[in-house]
Amino acid sequence: xxxxxxxxxxxxxxxxxxxxxxxxxxxxxxxxxxxxxxxxxxxxxxxxxxxxxxxxxxxxxxxxxxxxxxxxxxxxxxxxxxxxxxxxxxxxxxxxxxxxxxxxxxxxxxxxxxxxxxxxxxxxxxxxxxxxxxxxxxxxxxxxxxxxxxxxxxxxxxxxxxxxxxxxxxxxxxxxxxxxxxxxxxxxxxxxxxxxxxxxxxxxxxxxxxxxxxxxxxxxxxxxxxxxxxxxxxxxxxxxxxxxxxxxxxxxxxxxxxxxxxxxxxxxxxxxxxxxxxxxxxxxxxxxxxxxxxxxxxxxxxxxxxxxxxxxxxxxxxx
Amino acid sequence: xxxxxxxxxxxxxxxxxxxxxxxxxxxxxxxxxxxxxxxxxxxxxxxxxxxxxxxxxxxxxxxxxxxxxxxxxxxxxxxxxxxxxxxxxxxxxxxxxxxxxxxxxxxxxxxxxxxxxxxxxxxxxxxxxxxxxxxxxxxxxxxxxxxxxxxxxxxxxxxxxxxxxxxxxxxxxxxxxxxxxxxxxxxxxxxxxxxxxxxxxxxxxxxxxxxxxxxxxxxxxxxxxxxxxxxxxxxxxxxxxxxxxxxxxxxxxxxxxxxxxxxxxxxxxxx
Numbered sequence: 001x002x003x004x005x006x007x008x009x010x011x012x013x014x015x016x017x018x019x020x021x022x023x024x025x026x027x028x029x030x031x032x033x034x035x036x037x038x039x040x041x042x043x044x045x046x047x048x049x050x051x052x053x054x055x056x057x058x059x060x061x062x063x064x065x066x067x068x069x070x071x072x073x074x075x076x077x078x079x080x081x082x083x084x085x086x087x088x089x090x091x092x093x094x095x096x097x098x099x100x101x102x103x104x105x106x107x108x109x110x111x112x113x114x115x116x117x118x119x120x121x122x123x124x125x126x127x128x129x130x131x132x133x134x135x136x137x138x139x140x141x142x143x144x145x146x147x148x149x150x151x152x153x154x155x156x157x158x159x160x161x162x163x164x165x166x167x168x169x170x171x172x173x174x175x176x177x178x179x180x181x182x183x184x185x186x187x188x189x190x191x192x193x194x195x196x197x198x199x200x201x202x203x204x205x206x207x208x209x210x211x212x213x214x215x216x217x218x219x220x221x222x223x224x225x226x227x228x229x230x231x232x233x234x235x236x237x238x239x240x241x242x243x244x245x246x247x248x249x250x251x252x253x254x255x256x257x258x259x260x261x262x263x264x265x266x267x268x269x270x271x272x273x274x275x276x277x278x279x280x281x282x283x284x285x286x287x288x289x290x291x292x293x294x295x296x297x298x299x300x301x302x303x304x305x306x307x308x309x310x311x312x313x314x315x316x317x318x319x
Numbered sequence: 320x321x322x323x324x325x326x327x328x329x330x331x332x333x334x335x336x337x338x339x340x341x342x343x344x345x346x347x348x349x350x351x352x353x354x355x356x357x358x359x360x361x362x363x364x365x366x367x368x369x370x371x372x373x374x375x376x377x378x379x380x381x382x383x384x385x386x387x388x389x390x391x392x393x394x395x396x397x398x399x400x401x402x403x404x405x406x407x408x409x410x411x412x413x414x415x416x417x418x419x420x421x422x423x424x425x426x427x428x429x430x431x432x433x434x435x436x437x438x439x440x441x442x443x444x445x446x447x448x449x450x451x452x453x454x455x456x457x458x459x460x461x462x463x464x465x466x467x468x469x470x471x472x473x474x475x476x477x478x479x480x481x482x483x484x485x486x487x488x489x490x491x492x493x494x495x496x497x498x499x500x501x502x503x504x505x506x507x508x509x510x511x512x513x514x515x516x517x518x519x520x521x522x523x524x525x526x527x528x529x530x531x532x533x534x535x536x537x538x539x540x541x542x543x544x545x546x547x548x549x550x551x552x553x554x555x556x557x558x559x560x561x562x563x564x565x566x567x568x569x570x571x572x573x574x575x576x577x578x579x580x581x582x583x584x585x586x587x588x589x590x
Contacts, residue, residue, distance in 0.1 A: 063480045083480035090473055093520075094348045095527045105470045105481040155480065 015040045016079055016153045016185045017062050022071035024057050031057045034209045035071070037202070039153060039185040044175070044199055046188045046216075049206035050228070055189045056086055058206065059155055062187060082151030084142045086158050086189070096130045098122070098141050108148055116148035117141075120174060135162025143171070147178050154178065157189045175199075324440050325553065331442040331450050332545035332563065335499075335506050336515065338454035340538025341461045342499055343520035344530065345492065346513075348472050353403070354391065355513040357410035358493075359500050361387040362509045363417030366434055370427050371420065377449065377501045384497035387413060392493065414509075437508030437560030439549070446505060453502045457495050464488050464495075469530055507560040514564045519544060522571040540570055 018038035024031045032054030039045045039062070047055040060066040061073055063081050090096060102113045117123040120140040125133065133141060143159055156175070160168040176199045179186055188200070203219040205211045205228065212224040219225050346355050362380045369379030387409060395402050421429060433441070442450075461468075470478035471485030478485040503512045519541035520533065527533035547570075548563030555562075 060476065060480075065476045065479050081480050081482070083477050085474050085477050085480075088474050088477070091348050091350065093524050094472065095524065095529055095533055096473070097528065100529050101473075104473060105466070105478060105483055149481070 014076065015074075017073065017075045017187075019058070019062055019068075020072045020074075022058065022061050022068040022073060024054070024061055024066055025069040030208070032061075032206065032208055033070075035061070035206070036210060037204050037213070039187050041152070041185050042179060042183045043201045044179055044186045044188060045202045045204065046190055046200040047204050047206055048190050048219075049211075051191060053207045055191070055206055056157055059157060059187055059189055063153070063155055076152070079153055080149065080151045082146030082149055082154045082184075084139075084146050084154075084156045084159050086161070088138075088142065090130055092131055097127050098125050098130060098133070099127060101130055101141060102145050102148055104145065106149060112148050112150070116144040119147070119177070120144035121170065136164060136167050139163055140171070143174065147182075150182060151184055153185045153187065155187045155189075158191060159188070160190075172199075325549070327442050327444065327447060328439045328549055328559065329546065331447050331506055332439055332549060333542045334447065334450040334454050335503050336519065336541030336545045337538045338450075338457050338499055339503070339516045340519060340523075340536075340541050341458065341534035342492075342496060343516035343518075343537050343541075344523070344534045345468060345472065346516050347520050347524075348530075352513060352517055353406045353410070354388075355496065355516055357391070357406045357413075358384050358388050358496055359509050359512040360410045361413035361417075362500055362504050362512075363434060364413045364420070365417075365501075366429075366504075367417045367420035367424070370424055370429065380504060381497050381501035383413075384500045385494055388493035388497055389490070392490065433508070434504065435508050435510050436558060437504070437506050437511060439506045439559045439563075442505060450502050450506075453498055457498055460491065460495055464491055465531075468492055507563060511560050511564050514567065515541060515544075518564070518567040518571050522567070522574040525574045541567065544570055 015038035019035050022035045023033040035054070035058050037045060047058060049055050057066060061068045063083060064073070064075065098117070099113070102108055102117070114123060117126060120143050122137055122140045122144060125137060125141065130138060130141060139159060139162055143156070146154060146156075159175070160171050163171060175186060175188065178184065179199065200216055202213060203216050204213045205219055205225055207228055211228055212219055212222040214222065346352060361383050365380035365383035366376065368374065368383060369376045391405065391409065394400070394405050421431065430438070467478060467483040467485055467488035470481070470483050471488055475485040500512055503515065507515050520537040522540045523533045523536035527536055544567035545563055547566035549559060551557060551566060552559040552562035
């Protein structure tokens with residue numbers, strides 16, 4: 001029923017990395033067993049699962065940080081990896097600016113460094129010390145560092161942790177644009193079960209082993225997924241495909257889809273085009289709020305027409 | 320005015336301080352202060368063994384220090400005991416065994432105090448050559464190891480995922496520590512070696528914008544501490560090794576002063 005989705009199908013080259021029946025044993029306990037998956041160029045693979053389900057372990061086995069105790073991991077020769085680890089704490093005694101962080105594992109042309117920071121939205125933080133960054137800014141800096149080295153395979157272990165909701169959507173947009181621009185393969189780890197990127201080609205649901213896999217839609221409908229996370233989770237699995245009608249600039253101003261720049265994004269400033277009465281209400285557990293201050297999409301007021309499309313997967317109730 | 324032994328002491332001390340700067344930075348970034356102490360204490364075991372088997376003192380100290388650091392790496396991987404407890408056991412065990420062995424060897428008379436607290440005023444030209452030669456070797460090796468070590472300090476898995484060799488870098492770093500302890504023992508002594516690693520690096524933190532600047536500043540601050548300590552020792556007739564450490568401590572405390580003011584200004588602006 002749930003075969004691996006091969007959306008780019010026909011022209012896919014050999015995988016960047018492939019795992020075959022991989023198991024990792026620690027202190028007499030199998031952290032994961034029987035893990036099979038591969039990531040090819042231009043493909044986004046998302047690993048989801050509860051805490052301790054072996055998502056990070058599988059990813060680490062894929063990039064060679066952990067040696068599997070059974071099974072095989074094959075990486076393309078000369079594979080260049082960009083890695084954003086899940087936990088990273090930098091001692092206060094280490095003076096490290098964002099600029100220095102960028103060249104941590106290898107030298108980098110200034111141009112690549114700046115454009116990566118630009119696309120992560122933290123170019124203005126170039127000379128800030130990393131210890132002074134907020135959780136979300138630090139996460140962006142780590143992402144910028146990983147993409148600046150133009151990797152073949154980008155491995156992101158919970159990249160949106162500590163990022164607020166609008167930032168989360170922006171980071172997912174960034175991940176999508178990285179894939180589209182560079183064609184690298186992306187292995188994404190998320191415990192955030194109700195938000196899975198729309199661009200994900202394959203979702204692999206782990207719980208010590210592979211429970212189920214497939215496109216985001218098919219996984220959310222699969223009985224294994226429902227058993228593991230409950231019907232509530234299955235109902236609220238939302239797949240985001242956002243079109244923003246405004247962008248928050250690094251300096252706090254707002255650029256609207258019509259090209260104008262304002263200091264704030266008030267609903268009645270004439271830059272938002274939405275019918276005040278949304279035809280649907282959302283049933284997300286995370287409160288995808290169309291009415292929160294500063295990000296208000298939801299009022300009429302002008303003649304512009306902006307697309308604001310949501311695609312919701314199974315279970316999203318439309319009233 | 321300067322006696323010959325004093326010039327030799329300055330040369331030896333400055334050579335050592337320049338070497339300990341970059342290593343000391345990694346000791347504090349990686350929170351390895353207690354580790355440094357443990358390796359240093361094991362030097363006394365090396366002294367005892369060199370006397371017992373009539374080996375070269377520096378080589379014996381290096382061998383024991385290197386052995387203990389590799390043993391620590393191995394035991395930490397096993398994760399049978401916490402790193403803290405392991406360090407506590409090895410640190411005092413090696414020191415105690417060394418002291419007991421020296422006491423047993425009634426046929427040798429050694430100046431234990433010189434080993435424990437250093438005797439920089441007694442360094443010979445050979446010692447100076449050893450310090451500068453060994454120091455240069457350590458600095459070149461550190462430059463070579465710099466990127467993987469720094470990346471591994473931030474996150475070892477990240478370093479490994481992106482093609483560096485953090486495990487190897489760490490092992491080499493341990494061995495370099497053993498080299499420094501072997502050549503530093505004569506100058507500040509077993510008990511005070513780690514202070515020459517840690518205090519200048521800590522004093523340099525406030526004025527550093529990058530890891531590299533901090534490493535260079537730590538070397539310079541260490542050299543100033545050697546000058547200050549030795550002149551103080553000459554003026555007030557105090558023991559030289561401890562005087563250097565006290566001078567380094569004074570520099571560290573001075574480094575705290577301008578930051579307080581700076582921070583107060585920043586807070587004032589913020590509110």
